[in-house]
Amino acid sequence: MIRTKNLVFEYIRRDDEGNVEGITRAVDGVNLSVEPGQFIAILGHNGSGKSTLAKHFNALLYPTEGEVFIDGLNTEEDKNIWEIRQKAGMVFQNPDNQIIGQVVEEDVGFGPENMGIPTEEIWERVEESLKTVGMLQFRKASPNHLSGGQKQRVSIAGVIAMHPKCIIFDEPTAMLDPNGRKEVIRAARALNEVENITIILITHYMEEVIYADKVFVMDKGHVEMSGTPREIFSQVDKLKELRLGVPQVTLLAHELRNAGLPLPEGILSREELINELKRLK
């Protein structure tokens, strides 16, 4: 679905006169591939290059070196751009800054309108996408009166209405409260499981990662670790080195293990820990 080959992206910093001050390598030699239908998480602290990487998947940024292929299409070829943007939808961080319509349903219809879909089909798509994210009863509401989580769900519906094969979530929960966060993650997981849409979730909340099929951990533009959540979270010390925390339960299990309890590494959920502890008795 998504494949990058030696992807490098450089920001050129300029001073007031426009002279080049320095070059920052935001993404540095990333090779990764995502299979259709997977739920992928990309982790990393601020400035690790994860958002920059994500913007390459939607042809919003172009590689300085290397190549990005979305469903076999090279993002650098101009004729592919619109097809790529339709295939790989994107949900951004700030819910207010990505809603264009003044009414929920008009916003959801914005993508299909741009694609030149006939009117009746736009309505079908809008209704179906709002139903998918559970926002159908708000279709006539103004986005300004919705909560953060609801706004993000509207944004997701706006992307679904374009019938993408893949949705990239660029820190969709960073500005939400815990309830809104749960709403958004639940919607993303449902899309992956029910509609079989490939999900790429970019985040720095560890709790959101445990459902992923595969996790990439980024630092300074490199992919430092990759594997299943269990593989990643069994390396607590390495994650700490990369300034990333692990879920509370995993950390507790890790500390208990260090204290001498014979627990397995990489415990992800509370139930798992309880079961393991019961087994010990």
Added chain:
Amino acid sequence: MLRDITLGQYYRTESVVHKLDPRVKLVATFMFIISLFVANNIIGYIIAALFLIMCIALSNVPPKFIFRGMKTIFFLLVITMIFNLFLTPGKELVSFWKFTITYEGVKMASMMAIRLIFLITGSSLMTLTTTPNNLTDGLERLLRPLKLFKVPVHEIAMMMSIALRFIPILMEETDKIMKAQMARGADFESGSLITRAKSLVPLLVPLFISAFRRANDLAMAMEARCYRGGEGRTKMKPLIYSNIDRIAYLVIIVYLALVIICGRILF
């Protein structure tokens, strides 16, 4: 205080006026404004008032909501009235110290006041009953002939619709920045007009920065959703005239004719 501006705020309810084609409402508002300047006597204004009351009644928008926008033009209204009252030459009515109020002045001032009030009420009614997207759609269609002269009609319409969408968000932001600065001792409420205006500068700088940042984000979000200008775009809500719209056009024409005949020719 910042929430009082109703211009550009859609009031959601079901009514005949809400269902009208935005083009009809735009044309009607325009005709209504023309009629206000054509009418020259009390009968013309009575007809205009009746028309306005009819529209408000049909729109189901609570009048309280419509007149809330009036507060913002109150000063303009007072200043216009004072100028007209004292500076119109003509037959003397009352005179004290250096000021003279003339018969013509009173007439002029009240006419100006009525015009302004009706004008704001009429246009508020339009924005209250039409979603901004609908409004800009209507404008885009009405201005389409200008494309021949290379006027970027679609782009202008899109800009307007986005501006309208962000008014409440930026208002809220202004409020937030104001409170944040007040919490650190900034004073927006006392002092002369000039000091108060000056104290707004530190408010505007962060507001502008954030507006630019938002614009950047929004542009990216729009591009990510395949936005590429007006070419090849379809409409979710295409504008098609129905019978109500045709009747509305008829009503407007009759109204305008009535105002011209009664307000100008007959009396």
